[in-house]
Amino acid sequence: MNVTININGKEYSDDVEPRLLLVHFIRENANLTGTHVGCDTTSCGACTVLVDGVPMKSCTMFAVQANGKSITTVEGLAQNGKLAPIQEGFHEKHGLQCGFCTPGMMLTSVAFLKKNPHPSEEEIRWAISGNLCRCTGYVNIVEAVQYAAEKMAEAQNG
Amino acid sequence: MAEALGFGHSVKRKEDARFLRGRGNYIEDIKFPGMLWLDIVRSPFAHAKIKSINKEKALATPGVAAVITGADLVPYKLAWMPTLMSDQQMVLPVDTVMYYAQEVAAVIATSRYAAADGVAAVDVDYEPLTPVLNPHKALEPDTPVIRADKQSNRIWHWEVGNRAAVDDELANADVVVAEDIYIPRIHVASMETCGCVAKWDSVEGHLTLYMTTQAPHAIRTVVALVTGHLGLMEHKIRVISPDIGGGFGGKVPVYPGYVLATAASVLTGAPVKWIEDRTENLQADSFARDYHIHGELAATKEGKITAMKMGVVADHGAFDSAANPSKFPAGLFSIATGSYDFQKAFAEVDGVYTNKPPGGIAYRCSFRVTEAVHAIERMVDVLAQKLEMDPADLREKNFIQPEQFPYKSATGWEYDSGNYPAALEKAKSIIGYDALRQEQKEKRAKGELMGIGISTFTEIVGAGPSHTFDILGIKMFDSAEIRIHPTGKVIARLGTKSQGQGHETTYAQIIAEELGIPEDDVAVEEGDTDTAPYGLGTYASRSTPTSGAATAVACRKIKDKARKIAAYLLEAREDDLEWEKGKFFVKGAPDRAKTIQEIAFAAYTNHPQGMEAGLEAVDYYDPPNLTFPFGAYICVVDIDRGTGQVKIRRFVAVDDCGTIINPQIVDGQIAGGLTMGMAPALLEEIVYDENGVNLTGSFSDYLLPTSVETPKWEMDKTVTPSPHHPFGAKGVGESATVGAPPAIANAVVDALAHLGVTNIDIPITPPKVWAILKEKGVAL
Amino acid sequence: MIPAQFQYAAPASIPDAIALLKSNPDAKILSGGQSLIPLMKFRLAQPAMIVDLNNIGGLDYIREQGGWLKIGALARESELEDSALVREKYPLLYDTTLSVADPIVRNRATLAGNLAHADPANDHPATMLAYRAQVVATGTSGNRTIAIDDFFQGLFATALASDEILSEVQIPAPVARSGGAYFKMERKVGDFATAGVAVQLNLDASGKIEQIGIGLTNVGLQALRAKRSEDALRGEMPDAKWIERAAMFAQEDCEPNADLRGGVEYKRNLVRVLTMRAIEKAVARARGNG
Incomplete structure (x- = not known):
């Protein structure tokens, strides 16, 4: 089946099997390898991307289902070479170690902060609970999200 | 110009730049034109005869290029491979499968999807055999020996210490306590699974193996040893370990998939990629722990420990493919004397074969140190309970005192440095220990269950000194090669391999500290055996103790040469020069100075006659001893009497890893380690059914904690440098994983101690706790 | 995979x-x-x-109409979670939604799918039993309404014909002095329930329980209605004695299997404890202080 998917503002068209998982389309057909696969059971969230702005696990969606949709992956976060606040936050607060869960974590956080710009620590912990991290113990990820929230608030007010 | 910051600065990580942008280069990101995919047929039985394997349907599946079985490997002598522990393990079985999910055949196809279709189409006819699953039963004389190539299910017996003296003490002591403690089989479950891309060049007879490995050099040597008879020599093998999505020990072993992908590349002439899925990873990759421990302590009635005895049955599965230094089949379990001063100790371990996946890796700890620490820290609490003493008081009474270092332990280790009372005092003060004990008393009177658990652990890391430590004969040194370019910029190459620990940043900080060259001016490379100096890799918290030391020593060699060049440039005598971070100057004339950058330039443009050009050094560092990080952890839990749920209310971790290079990275390591300590204490366990089928083969049932289950860790430090390390560092990546489980277990047992509970095996799940509450008549 | x-x-x-x-x-x-x-x-x-079904427009509604909360087949869990209507008037549904899987899964998962899959471990079936909800099945000959008690027909089995679609879920709008709650024991976020209890009730003017529904998650081959517990409480003041008695009935009547989440005895006890807690919470909410 022919699908056209807009990823980070660019259209990718290809003829694919219906069973092709969206994550494989992103990684292999579009060659954007920042989106990772960490499990088979829609448990870990390493494959999280934004589909029309909403975080979804791209290993639990078929590429054909994303036909005509707009997807944001980690490669689409920085704009004009400038890191997004969430990326800055992960860097400043040491929110990543091996980096494997980081793209999914950041995309989940970006969508969450849009919904809830001033979250409490507990709200952040619940918001990222569909994304597993094995290295950091989450402490610094929570701080990274708080950092991004503050940066975004400053930008809004400034 | 950027500043050289060095130690004590939370330099932001250099490696983040690519990870933040999705530009990391993990194994699955590596691809080549014409690349084929390998997928694996796995056994649905824990023990079975293979009656036949029918490839026909698979070979007829669109896209399938080849199917490899054990019989296909026999002519090449590749059906078996040696393990690090001098055992052998099947790459593919020829007639008998030994564990559930064992590799049975490999399918090579043009895509991942076609390979999966091929796997589904391979028809294997099995005749199930009775599996041996219980290691105690495996040791009974009438139990069949599961390995056709062995005489016994006992792999080895290992012991250390003075059995007679310990038995005598146990027979005559005022107080003796004994407890059975099981530390279950768990899995590291790094977020990235294992995989490789094997690329065989038939013209050059050269293999490039991109691989998720924590020890690329050792792998190259092992591959050469395994395939040397086929003509693949070590200079024709290049192992590249790309960015690694978490290791924790799980990426030390050689798994059959790596060998199969290599064989498939040779067979097909195309690059072959093999990437495990999560189920394969959890079901077949190396496990950790699985120690059945019987612990005993003897003490005076005043609470002075006089002897310790530990007996262990270690379930290794079907092959002993543990990742330990060769002379240490039970790893460093002999550190089980812990932080306590007594001179009679004995430990023995029996390694046992069962029909389970092979292994015995570390799960974010130095070889079997978590098992040892859990055993002694639990036993100390059992003793405190028996003596009706506060567990903090009992610990304080038995600590090795600061002035006793270097301290020779009863099992032969020389602890380098420590200040255990200070760490415990700090933890008690942060958490408000006395007030918590008071609160507990009041809660108990009301029937509420609250517990306070302490763990004052000592680790043993940084393997290790060449007189004792080797892997397959290769001494456990590690290396650094540092080269300063004419413009004063640096490339450093190391024998280790980061899996998230932040090596690119910390090694740059060591160089900044030693040479005064800004971190920004240092490029750090690891993982390519063609470029990096030989090293044993990253595990067992050894990178800073070994390669970190090598980095400092190499810098000092460079500084020695730099001094000569500076003397020449300044027309001064070498011993008239003084070093101040980043420059040499003439004593008493600070403006007569040459910066390290000026010296580097001169090393290529204007160096003294007769001196070699260039400014570089290599060091292969052989540590004189191991390092002994330690800490004091205190955990407070509340128990729901209706559901048995344990809630960690607070957890204070005071760690001492010696000199701190990057405080933010150190805290990051500790927070992560605490979480990987909490996970097996409360959630994680690999479970098999009565047929040996793995019931926890996905993240639906192998339970990694999320941000919600993870408490907010409270972290602090003491700093007691290692006296033998070039800059006093000890290693920190694993302390928390080692120290946390007994703190949690001790807290839960403490909550129930007044009811006569002395031990609960981890993971401490709600059903386990509830069963105790019910038995003791306190369930709601 | x-x-x-x-x-x-x-x-x-x-x-x-x-x-x-x-x-x-x-x-x-x-x-x-x-x-x-x-x-x-x-x-x-x-x-x-x-x-x-995802390309069918107009199926993602959540609205009150004719005394029912109507939820279209493609309304996502996260849309229920974000709905002020659900949060304020349907606390049992809100509790349940928040306990389903994890936040990312909820962005995609639907209530209708959760019911049609008829996995006894799913959370919404018990909640729908407690609400006495009904579902609309749309087939060749149009729509038919199926009461929730007739909908679940065993493990992964429902009353839907193979050419029918569960097009809408209908939950009765709460009467005065209503309250509900869902208590789920899970090993971690994202896990299925070890056991879950859904309670929906309303009190009469004197404070007695007028009507009550209790559904049990993952303690049988399908979501179970705790009928004896409901009968025991209907018409009674919600005091400790009656709540305990009702919870005991739920403990006796559930049919759990032993698995990695716990043994039969543990799960039965859990049903009792969670039933008590859910009733207490539902009563508190019905009284306006939940």
Whole structure:
């Protein structure tokens, strides 16, 4: 089946099997390898991307289902070479170690902060609970999200 | 110009730049034109005869290029491979499968999807055999020996210490306590699974193996040893370990998939990629722990420990493919004397074969140190309970005192440095220990269950000194090669391999500290055996103790040469020069100075006659001893009497890893380690059914904690440098994983101690706790 | 983990979808896919055809109408979570939604799919039993309404015909002095319930329980109604004695199996404890202080 998917503002068209998982389309057909696969059971969230702005696990969606949709992956976060606040936050607060869960974590956080710009620590912990991290113990990820929230608030007010 | 910051600065990580942008280069990101995919047929039985394997349907599946079985490997002598522990393990079985999910055949196809279709189409006819699953039963004389190539299910017996003296003490002591403690089989479950891309060049007879490995050099040597008879020599093998999505020990072993992908590349002439899925990873990759421990302590009635005895049955599965230094089949379990001063100790371990996946890796700890620490820290609490003493008081009474270092332990280790009372005092003060004990008393009177658990652990890391430590004969040194370019910029190459620990940043900080060259001016490379100096890799918290030391020593060699060049440039005598971070100057004339950058330039443009050009050094560092990080952890839990749920209310971790290079990275390591300590204490366990089928083969049932289950860790430090390390560092990546489980277990047992509970095996799940509450008549 | 091949269709209307189902009896309906796609990856499900409902417009509504809360087949869990209407007037539904899987899964998963999959471990079936909800099945001959007690027919089995689609869920709007709560014991976020208890009730003017529904999650081959518990409480003051008695009935009447989440005795006890807690919470909410 022919699908056209807009990823980070660019259209990718290809003829694919219906069973092709969206994550494989992103990684292999579009060659954007920042989106990772960490499990088979829609448990870990390493494959999280934004589909029309909403975080979804791209290993639990078929590429054909994303036909005509707009997807944001980690490669689409920085704009004009400038890191997004969430990326800055992960860097400043040491929110990543091996980096494997980081793209999914950041995309989940970006969508969450849009919904809830001033979250409490507990709200952040619940918001990222569909994304597993094995290295950091989450402490610094929570701080990274708080950092991004503050940066975004400053930008809004400034 | 950027500043050289060095130690004590939370330099932001250099490696983040690519990870933040999705530009990391993990194994699955590596691809080549014409690349084929390998997928694996796995056994649905824990023990079975293979009656036949029918490839026909698979070979007829669109896209399938080849199917490899054990019989296909026999002519090449590749059906078996040696393990690090001098055992052998099947790459593919020829007639008998030994564990559930064992590799049975490999399918090579043009895509991942076609390979999966091929796997589904391979028809294997099995005749199930009775599996041996219980290691105690495996040791009974009438139990069949599961390995056709062995005489016994006992792999080895290992012991250390003075059995007679310990038995005598146990027979005559005022107080003796004994407890059975099981530390279950768990899995590291790094977020990235294992995989490789094997690329065989038939013209050059050269293999490039991109691989998720924590020890690329050792792998190259092992591959050469395994395939040397086929003509693949070590200079024709290049192992590249790309960015690694978490290791924790799980990426030390050689798994059959790596060998199969290599064989498939040779067979097909195309690059072959093999990437495990999560189920394969959890079901077949190396496990950790699985120690059945019987612990005993003897003490005076005043609470002075006089002897310790530990007996262990270690379930290794079907092959002993543990990742330990060769002379240490039970790893460093002999550190089980812990932080306590007594001179009679004995430990023995029996390694046992069962029909389970092979292994015995570390799960974010130095070889079997978590098992040892859990055993002694639990036993100390059992003793405190028996003596009706506060567990903090009992610990304080038995600590090795600061002035006793270097301290020779009863099992032969020389602890380098420590200040255990200070760490415990700090933890008690942060958490408000006395007030918590008071609160507990009041809660108990009301029937509420609250517990306070302490763990004052000592680790043993940084393997290790060449007189004792080797892997397959290769001494456990590690290396650094540092080269300063004419413009004063640096490339450093190391024998280790980061899996998230932040090596690119910390090694740059060591160089900044030693040479005064800004971190920004240092490029750090690891993982390519063609470029990096030989090293044993990253595990067992050894990178800073070994390669970190090598980095400092190499810098000092460079500084020695730099001094000569500076003397020449300044027309001064070498011993008239003084070093101040980043420059040499003439004593008493600070403006007569040459910066390290000026010296580097001169090393290529204007160096003294007769001196070699260039400014570089290599060091292969052989540590004189191991390092002994330690800490004091205190955990407070509340128990729901209706559901048995344990809630960690607070957890204070005071760690001492010696000199701190990057405080933010150190805290990051500790927070992560605490979480990987909490996970097996409360959630994680690999479970098999009565047929040996793995019931926890996905993240639906192998339970990694999320941000919600993870408490907010409270972290602090003491700093007691290692006296033998070039800059006093000890290693920190694993302390928390080692120290946390007994703190949690001790807290839960403490909550129930007044009811006569002395031990609960981890993971401490709600059903386990509830069963105790019910038995003791306190369930709601 | 790669699914087997299948044919894919994404019809734009319900009649088109039904026509496809009629001509392909082995077809599976795909809505959120958060249960189905993992099953397909493990090849535990290998449907010849997937009929994807996601391209059908207008099915994502959440609205009150004629004394019912009506939820369209494609309303996502996260939309329920974000709905002020649900949060304020349907606390049992809100509790339940928040306990389903994890936040990312909820962005895709649907309430209708959660019911149609009829996994006894799913959270919404018990909640719908407690609400005495009903579902609308749309087929070739139009719509029919199925009471929730008739809908679940065993493990993964429902009253839906193979060419019917669960097009809408209908929950009775709460009367005065209503309250509800869902208590779920899970090992971690994302886990299925070790056991879960859904309670919906309303009090009469004197404070007695007038009507009550209690549903149990993952302690039987399908979600169970705790009928004896309901009968025991109906018409009684919600005091400790009666709540304990009702909870004891739920403990006795549930039919759990031992698994990695716990043994039978543990789960039975859990049902008792959670039933008490859920009733207490529901009563507190009915009194306006939950």
